[in-house]
Amino acid sequence: MxxxxxxxxxxxxxxxxxxxxxxxxxxxxxxxxxxxxxxxxxxxxxxxxxxxxxxxxxxxxxxxxxxxxxxxxxxxxxxxxxxxxxxxxxxxxxxxxxxxxxxxxxxxxxxxxxxxxxxxxAKNFSMFDGGLPHDAMHDILEGVAQLEVKLLVKHCVNEKYITVAEYNHRTENFDYGKNEMDRPGIITRELLGSNDKKFHLSAAQTLLLCQIIPLIMGDCVPEGDEHWQCFLLLLKIFDIVFSPVVPKGYCAVLKLLIAEHHSLFKSLHSSSMITPKFHFLVHYPDQIVALGPMTRYWTMRHEAKLSLFKKASHLGNFKNIAYTLASRHQRWMCYQLASDNMLQSCFECGPGSSPSTIGQQPHQLGSIIQRAIPSISNDATVFHPKWVKKNSINYCNNNCYVIIGTDGTDPLFGHLIDVYVVGGDLLLLHVYHCQTIYFDDHFHSYVISDTTNMSIVCLQDLLSPFVLHGHKLFDGRSETYITMKHLIFS
Ligand SMILES: [Zn+2]
Structure with missing residues (x-):
């Protein structure tokens, strides 16, 4: 080395x-x-x-x-x-x-x-002030979360809160929307009973499963169940660790959450279940203070790059695998440079009506757009596609919600009705305002309801570009639940 x-x-x-x-x-x-x-x-x-x-x-x-x-x-x-x-x-x-x-x-x-x-x-470099940082993808997703989610499902099956068949039915029929491609698969009794500490999911699948599992089986678990409480603590840790912005004050909160989670986990399981990756989490708050939010330097992007090499290595030519991979990577780079879109954001539109101008829009819509962007001219073209994909995020009216602001404490959601592309590249979202009723701790989700107020918001004015999905619980209750991907700090 x-x-x-x-x-x-x-x-x-x-x-x-x-x-x-x-x-x-x-x-x-x-x-x-x-x-x-x-x-x-x-x-x-x-x-x-x-x-x-x-x-x-x-x-x-x-x-x-x-x-x-x-x-x-x-x-x-x-x-x-x-x-x-x-x-x-x-x-x-x-x-x-x-x-x-x-x-x-x-x-x-x-x-x-x-x-x-x-x-x-190396000059001006220290290995000890965040120089060799701990990685959230490997420690918390592939280590702690994979183990804990497996133990949680096992506990719920053993306590007869849910059967393996019902869990699989709900996982398969969950409404993932168009933005979640790394969906967790079904499980077997053998996998639950094995001594293996993993669920054999990728990091992205683990992240998604942890975020949606309260909606999948939370209605089956009695409130106050200690294993469930321990898992909810892990989700609170997720909220801070995976946020792209973390105020310094939250590092102290994170410190306490990690200590509380680990202590409860230890009291519920044998200490042999605590692995070195649990320990690495105790350094996260200091590391965030030194280097900033962890998703800014986690290895998730490196793994995505690695997938290119994994695909290339499946071609079956192992005579000189290093040469094969280097050659294919150079060709891929050559294609990216020649196509001239390497550093541009990806923007793709679905089918829609013929483009028209602002002046030709129905009166209410035209005036809403002009209120949202006062500087826009009457001649600007407006295209009304069924969906728009920007930076791999799909914006459409398929039960999608966006975060349009906060009330100081809780996020305010907008229910997406339509998308408009103005002037070729400006993305406008037509939304119904939602009322954030309360945060349900047991489901780690917001309960919301639609209102009749609507407005148009620019994509860049959203507090997060992510599209979230509104969900109904499997027990048939009428409320709509939204699970966040991380905490929002305005
Ligand atoms: Zn240490």
Whole structure:
């Protein structure tokens, strides 16, 4: 690894100290840059940083703190652990380098360090202030959530709240809408009964299943069930961790939620169920303070990129797989550059009526559009398609809701009736205003009702570009429930 890192660190240090000169419109400009953090999964991060890669053959497995393998199941606050620092780490590496034989093994296991990493030579970079961040996709989705959602379903089946057949029926017949492509599949009794700690879902499937499971089976679970309460705590952690904006004050809330969740989880299950990934969550609040909201640097995007290589590797030619993948990736890049739309937002319209001007619209609609955008001219073209897809989000009138504002505490939703494209690229959404009645803790969702007030909102004025779906519960009650993807901070 250090052989690979060496030229990278050398170039990086040149960029940090001397920078590169770029000619911009006849002016010579000097740009400098540096490494902020290195994004990877836990094993790769530990490998890069020179830490032990195996969690079971070390007394200390965390690259952020000095937690022992004997104590991470008992304490759930980052302040309970001594943090690793550049100074402490350098001293430990010195001791490791000076030792030989059994003593070297002893230091290596005691400190959880394999070697002095080349990353330590990168200027203005520290591995310990968020330099090797913990990743929400691998820790919380593929680790904690997969395990907990499996244990929750198992508990509900054992307590006879729901049968496996009913769970599968509801999962298959849930109204996912047009925006949720990574749908969770059905389960079997064998999968529930196995010792495997996973549900064998992708990270995106796990995220979706956790968000919708209150709507799928919440009506079957009695209020106050402790396993359900524990899962609701996990969803509250999701709300902050997956938000693209996190006010600093919420990091303290997150700290308490994680400690409360882990303590309750431990009291409900044997402590052998608590894995090192549970521990990594205790560092999330400090990491958000250091680096910002976690979805800004999680590895979900890297996994999406990886899927390109996974598809290419399924072609069956393994004579020189590295060459095959490199070649196909270059061809893909060539296509993207030649098609000239690599960095442009994707905008796609469905079928609709012939474009007309603002002046030709029915009076009420024309005046609503002009009220929404006073500067718009009467000659601007208006196209009324059945649906619009922008940045992979589908806006249509199929039970879709958008967040048009807040009342200071709760979000205000708009029920999408129509979409209009004005002037070729401005997306306007025609919505009925909804009344946010209350937040139902048990279903972790807002209960809303439509009103007769309507208005037109510009897409860029929404508090979140996401389209949410209104749901009826399977028990037949009449209220409409909306589950958020994360907290909204205006
Ligand atoms: Zn730690």
């Amino acid at each position: 250090d052989t690979i890192l060496e030229p990278f660190i050398k170039d990086l240090n040149t960029l940090t100290t001397h920078g590169i000169n770029v000619n911009i419109s006849g002016h010579q400009r000097n740009f400098k840059g540096g490494l902020m953090c290195f994004l990877a999964d836990n094993l790769a991060s530990n490998l890069l940083g020179g830490f032990k890669e195996s969690f079971s053959f070390s007394h200390r497995f965390c690259r952020t703190c000095m937690v022992k393998t004997t104590s991470y199941k008992d304490k759930f606050l980052s302040s309970d652990f001594c943090q690793r620092t550049a100074e402490i780490h350098k001293r430990q590496c010195d001791e490791l380098d000076a030792a030989e034989g059994d003593l070297k093994d002893h230091y290596s296991k005691t400190y959880g360090i394999n070697r002095r990493s080349k990353l330590m030579c």
